[in-house]
Amino acid sequence: METPQSPVHGPAPLTVPPPRAAAPSPADPFLAGRTALVTGAASGIGLACAEALAAAGAHVYVVDKAADAAKSLAERIGGTAWVVDLSVPEAVDTLPDDADLVVNNAGLQHVAPVHEFPPDRFALIHRVMVEAPFRILRRTLPGMYERGWGRVVNISSVHGLRASPYKSAYVSAKHALEGLSKVVALEAAPHGVTSNCVNPGYVRTPLVENQIADQARTHGISEEEVVGRVMLERSAIKRLIEPREVAEAVLWLCGPHTGHITGTSLAMDGGWTAH
Secondary structure (H helix, E strand, O other), X not given: OOOOOOOOOOOOXXXXXXXXXXXXXXXXXXXXXXXXXXXXXXXXXXXXXXXXXXXXXXXXXXXXXXXXXXXXXXXXXXXXXXXXXXXXXXXXXXXXXOOOEEEEOOOOOOOEOHHHOOHHHHHHHHXXXXXXXXXXXXXXXXXXXXXXOEEEEEEOOHHHOOOOOOXXXXXXXXXXXXXXXXXXXXXXXXXXXXXXXXXXXXXXXXXXXXXXXXHHHHHOOOHHHHHHHHHOOOOOOOOOEOHHHHHHHHHHHOOOOOOOOOOOEEXXXXXXXXX
């Protein structure tokens, strides 16, 4: 999620305290023997997902263009680093095709009105956030079908369910990812493969934290007010989501009791879409 370009108004809402530290790694390695592919895995949500899946026993392909960070994480969790620029289709097609679980997480943002939006930036965002997931699934689904089991989790956004101004590329890409996920759910169901989206609101990632400082300077308010008044204006729960919380939702969708959950969009938006 990215910072909405909305005016500041009204008193700053109360901020809900963050959750306690993440629970210990699962005692039951229910993903032992499975292989997971996570894109954008070197930081933020992707990193938390890679850690959670590895803790549950999966061997994780850490896919990211940040070579040093990807290799460091892979070494720490016992995974394999794949340094790939997802905006290059030919590079995406070099990724391994034997994953049992795919977490399509990588994304980027650009904010501008439609009439000023750079077409090359629009195309880049769609290559990374729509075409790359399609290419990855096109390669990995046959293996899942053959093995009779698979999990696809697409990290969408509240912007896969709702729109905001100035984010035409991001919003349209997330909506496209939602559609791709549902098509995969319908096609893959007879093969024991599920496909779902997780739709977080604003997550405490380095990208978002940098934007908090930028918004504070732009609006002339404190960083706390930016979180409450700007980012979380439409959210009932007034705190940022922690990456580990998203990872736990992903892990749950990959678990042993969710085989009948497919084609869904799991909103983790603090009540934003309840309005």
